[in-house]
Amino acid sequence: MHTAATPALAMLRLLGGFQLSQAVYVVARAGLADQLLDGDRTVAQLAAATGLRADPLARIVRVLAGQGVFTLDPATGLVGLGPLGRTLVTGAPESVRGIAVMWMETHYPAFAELWQTAETGGPAADHLFGMPYFAWLAQDPEKVATFTAAMTDFARAIRQDAFSAVELDGARTVVDVGGADGAVLAALARRYPRLRGTVFDLPHVVAAAPLLLRAAGVDDRITAVGGDFFVEVPSADCYVAGFILHDWSDGEAARILSRVHEAAAVPHARLVLVETVLDRCEAPEVAALLDLTMLGMLTGRERSGEEWRVLLEGAGFRLDRIRETGGPMCVIEATRVP
Ligand SMILES: C[S@@+](CC[C@H](N)C(=O)[O-])C[C@H]1O[C@@H](n2cnc3c(N)ncnc32)[C@H](O)[C@@H]1O
Structure with missing residues (x-):
């Protein structure tokens, strides 16, 4: 992992958090960590197993390798689970895979409205969904299940x-x-x-x-x-x-x-x-x-x-x-x- 050399670079990394969150979401939704439980694999193998395209996946893996989610062997191109990657293994004691999916599918779009909260004091989610979060959630059984799985995590x-x-x-x-x-x-x-x-x-x-x-x-x-x-x-x-x-x-x-x-x-x-x-x-x-x-x-x-x-x-x-x-x-x- 890199240490920030200047405050401007540190801020850039902070600002890029929204991109990293979405990169983690792709990994979590695709179940990539589960694929690596039996050993390291190439990006091509991971792409074939998950139905994702190899080039975007390679770039997502590269940026997350820098964050401790994956290990990446430059000589062989083999991808393995880093210490944070283990938290995306389904059902593992420290798994937060369900939180990754839920936060990115429901909280992420709402937080694009945080300015509204700062201006009005009301929840950004109400602004986006047009109703309180739990009422919005109740309309879709799949979202309820995603939320409950995140609570279990x-x-x-x-x-x-x-x-x-x-x-x-x-x-x-x-x-x-x-x-x-x-x-x-x-x-x-x-x-x-x-x-x-x-x-x-x-x-x-x-x-x-x-x-x-x-x-x-x-x-x-x-x-x-x-x-x-x-x-x-x-x-x-x-x-x-x-x-x-x-x-x-x-x-x-x-x-x-x-x-x-x-x-x-x-x-x-x-x-x-x-x-x-x-x-x-x-x-x-x-x-x-x-x-x-x-x-x-x-x-x-x-x-x-x-x-x-x-x-x-x-x-x-x-x-x-x-x-x-x-x-x-x-x-x-x-x-x-x-
Ligand atoms: C943050 S979750 C906590 C779940 C659980 N207690 C836990 O610790 O993981 C909040 C829970 O409150 C429930 N809830 C929200 N509004 C409710 C209401 N009006 N009556 C009963 N339960 C409600 C939600 O469905 C959700 O399961």
Whole structure:
């Protein structure tokens, strides 16, 4: 990898980020990293395997070799997986292939409208799509599946430390609020064999959960329920919400918390959030990037510890503790105040 010789060159590289992102997208969409799992191959072989043309592919590979995505042997022309390339292998523990596809297919076009956000304060996505992002997503089952796959990548590759740190000892029933396809709750249910619970998400999203819960062998204890968390959430003595409240403004997040407060089965119900905490984050640049994502796509934001405390207290919850987890996410534990 090169080091920038001058600020102007460094800026050029920063500005070229949009091109590099699209180059990574081509690699991710084509499944090129999977093709290299069994060993190095020539560009001609990769082109034949993926149906792409050899010349553009060679130029894409060359630029990404300079970024650690591929290794490139100048003598033989053989292409191999670089350290970053391994993160594009489908389903690998550190795979972000689904994020690459989702970000480039939905977030990338929206971010071309970031100027609108800076001028008006409204999400760039609303400007481009003519409606809020989740409403736009709901119109196309393929996009929903792409989004959910990206969330699974986030949970496994970026937030695994945090989900491993979630403690549900003593909880009998749990609702994963905005739990998507149930991947997170299925993993928690395997760790807590007596836990019963509900994956709750929009009906068209949670539709994918029964299959996953069955495959995970937890469908006798975990059920899937569709609904709108601004209207009502299922009853339980413990609530988990990962990557949910950061999607929403303080007012909207407070409404979701109020629905949890109303539905709680016990007076001192527990609430466990997996989110970034700006002033406690081990990777502040990741939190700042996610905050930019919220700015462009949704009405939400990443929050400081104090902002989490104020939000939770305003909705009838006491912030008990914030636990750092070794990754970019924290576990925020709160208790319902009757
Ligand atoms: C950022 S994803 C987080 C998914 C999952 N909790 C995780 O940690 O990977 C936000 C989730 O909120 C869901 N969602 C958005 N609006 C919702 C609503 N009004 N009611 C229920 N779920 C909603 C989305 O479908 C999506 O699955």
